[in-house]
Amino acid sequence: MFAPPLLAFAGAALALPADMPMSLFATVESAPKDWAMNGPAAKGEIIELRFNLAKQNTAQFQELALNIATPGHVQYGKHLTLEQINAIVAPKSESKDLLFEWLGDHNLADGATLNSRGNVVKVNATISQAEALLRANYNSYTNTDTGAKISRTLSVHVPEALVDHIDVIQPTTFFGLKRLAPKIDNDTFHTLAQTVPSDLAQIYGFGDVRNLTSGIMGIAGFQDETASILGNKDNVDHGFTCVSVQGGQCPTDVRIHTDEGNLDTQYAAVITSEIPNVYYSTGDGAQDYSFFEDLAEYLLELDEASRPNVLSVSYGGPETLFDRSLAESTCNTFAELGATGVSIIFASGDSGVGDSCNIDGKDAYEPFFPAGCPWVTTVGGTSGTSGAGPEDVWDFGGGGFSNIFGRPSWQNSTVSSWLASNSDGNTQYYNSSGRAYPDVAAGANFYEIITLGSQKAVSGTSCSAPVFASIVQLVNSQRIDAGKPALGFLNPWLYSLPIGANGLRDITTGKITGCSGTPISKAGFSAVNGWDPATGLGSPYYPELLQVGMVV
Numbered sequence: 001m002f003a004p005p006l007l008a009f010a011g012a013a014l015a016l017p018a019d020m021p022m023s024l025f026a027t028v029e030s031a032p033k034d035w036a037m038n039g040p041a042a043k044g045e046i047i048e049l050r051f052n053l054a055k056q057n058t059a060q061f062q063e064l065a066l067n068i069a070t071p072g073h074v075q076y077g078k079h080l081t082l083e084q085i086n087a088i089v090a091p092k093s094e095s096k097d098l099l100f101e102w103l104g105d106h107n108l109a110d111g112a113t114l115n116s117r118g119n120v121v122k123v124n125a126t127i128s129q130a131e132a133l134l135r136a137n138y139n140s141y142t143n144t145d146t147g148a149k150i151s152r153t154l155s156v157h158v159p160e161a162l163v164d165h166i167d168v169i170q171p172t173t174f175f176g177l178k179r180l181a182p183k184i185d186n187d188t189f190h191t192l193a194q195t196v197p198s199d200l201a202q203i204y205g206f207g208d209v210r211n212l213t214s215g216i217m218g219i220a221g222f223q224d225e226t227a228s229i230l231g232n233k234d235n236v237d238h239g240f241t242c243v244s245v246q247g248g249q250c251p252t253d254v255r256i257h258t259d260e261g262n263l264d265t266q267y268a269a270v271i272t273s274e275i276p277n278v279y280y281s282t283g284d285g286a287q288d289y290s291f292f293e294d295l296a297e298y299l300l301e302l303d304e305a306s307r308p309n310v311l312s313v314s315y316g317g318p319e320t321l322f323d324r325s326l327a328e329s330t331c332n333t334f335a336e337l338g339a340t341g342v343s344i345i346f347a348s349g350d351s352g353v354g355d356s357c358n359i360d361g362k363d364a365y366e367p368f369f370p371a372g373c374p375w376v377t378t379v380g381g382t383s384g385t386s387g388a389g390p391e392d393v394w395d396f397g398g399g400g401f402s403n404i405f406g407r408p409s410w411q412n413s414t415v416s417s418w419l420a421s422n423s424d425g426n427t428q429y430y431n432s433s434g435r436a437y438p439d440v441a442a443g444a445n446f447y448e449i450i451t452l453g454s455q456k457a458v459s460g461t462s463c464s465a466p467v468f469a470s471i472v473q474l475v476n477s478q479r480i481d482a483g484k485p486a487l488g489f490l491n492p493w494l495y496s497l498p499i500g501a502n503g504l505r506d507i508t509t510g511k512i513t514g515c516s517g518t519p520i521s522k523a524g525f526s527a528v529n530g531w532d533p534a535t536g537l538g539s540p541y542y543p544e545l546l547q548v549g550m551v552v
């Protein structure tokens with residue numbers, strides 16, 4: 001029996017007293033260094049506040065999600081519907097009622113909306129209202145690189161009675177993401193060998209793929225990145241469908257498109273035969289920068305036949321810039337999406353082990369998010385793909401250990417072995433008990449793309465993610481043709497494969513770098529025999545990955 005005392009009086013009187021004690025919900029010391037404060041935000045400015053209600057039974061759900069992804073488990077491949085997930089994790093109705101009651105005390109309940117899943121509440125509020133509600137102090141900030149202006153507060157409070165009922169409140173202390181865009185290098189375009197699709201087909205073994213049409217290959221687009229339906233020179237006929245999520249742009253004018261969108265869609269198209277490709281152009285919503293979670297929620301709401309089997313995401317940022325509660329909530333939502341049967345593939349970042357390499361005043365490697373979320377498969381970078389190999393480490397590929405997420409069970413023995421045999425003298429700079437990444441790797445260097453009708457060469461793990469993701473989609477489409485479920489969350493399976501064969505080829509030479517100009521000497525991680533935090537388990541070899549992928 002559970003009768004929340006506050007609810008018992010709801011409607012009869014204000015159950016949350018006007019002088020109710022407030023608790024600090026979230027705080028940051030200062031704005032990230034590329035945001036300059038202009039002064040107080042305009043009191044009449046309207047922001048859309050977003051509240052994620054606390055989910056229930058998260059640990060229980062994640063145990064189930066892990067079983068579903070663990071080969072040999074009786075639940076392996078038995079993916080869940082959203083209704084089945086909701087039955088486990090849906091917030092208590094008490095949480096929603098308390099939140100609406102609190103909003104009502106501030107005359108904000110009438111305009112508030114609850115999503116169909118019942119876990120996200122949004123409401124428009126003026127800065128004055130938000131400040132009163134959240135006991136916050138919003139200032140206006142300008143990004144020193146882009147000129148973008150936003151209003152944020154360095155601390156947020158909620159009534160004590162609501163602390164355990166809310167997971168996320170934004171926009172508050174999170175200033176948003178930097179773009180993880182491919183590096184453009186036109187100067188060297190004419191002098192250095194580029195990676196072209198035929199190189200990748202040879203090195204990763206997908207050149208003979210024909211006539212696959214089942215399933216859906218998903219490509220995420222954010223931050224106004226758009227893509228042209230014109231493919232590159234090896235792939236003029238295979239386009240994609242653009243779906244607008246939360247107001248994202250799907251221009252029909254081929255003159256309006258950008259490098260990241262074109263890179264991701266062109267290489268996915270090259271690899272995935274005639275499998276339908278969908279580009280999910282996802283808007284920022286009301287400047288709350290929760291677009292990763294917003295896209296995951298959108299995909300969860302789709303019926304199974306409309307959901308992609310793989311989602312390739314070439315975006316991310318330093319974990320330190322993320323609001324911790326939002327990072328955890330986003331990662332939990334990825335676990336849900338994986339449990340429905342979607343393989344979520346993220347780029348590992350383009351800064352090696354970090355750029356400024358200082359966290360809270362201490363020298364430290366800077367892990368990336370969502371690369372460090374344990375419910376995604378993270379792809380590091382290799383060089384050497386032009387001319388079809390051999391591959392070694394791409395120096396700038398992201399790798400490391402999360403400071404938010406602990407080491408998951410499926411990589412425990414693999415990472416423990418690496419730690420035991422690879423003491424590099426720099427262990428004080430990273431959280432060796434954290435989730436280690438990347439999981440796998442693929443070519444990151446000098447990909448030829450077509451943008452605005454011209455050839456360009458681009459580099460970054462933005463190249464690696466769509467390539468690995470597309471190869472996984474090839475396996476998925478054949479599983480679907482064979483009446484098998486898609487692979488879903490990949491990592492427990494990938495880490496169970498004997499290393500160096502069975503679909504993943506070990507990378508053993510080179511080193512990721514980073515922290516240049518900082519006091520950390522010899523920063524980085526080297527590729528070694530077996531898993532390493534530079535290239536993970538290695539790069540894909542499709543014919544073998546297909547073999548093992550069809551029998552799991």
Ligand SMILES: [Ca+2]
Nearest residue numbers: 507528529530
């Ligand atoms: Ca290796």
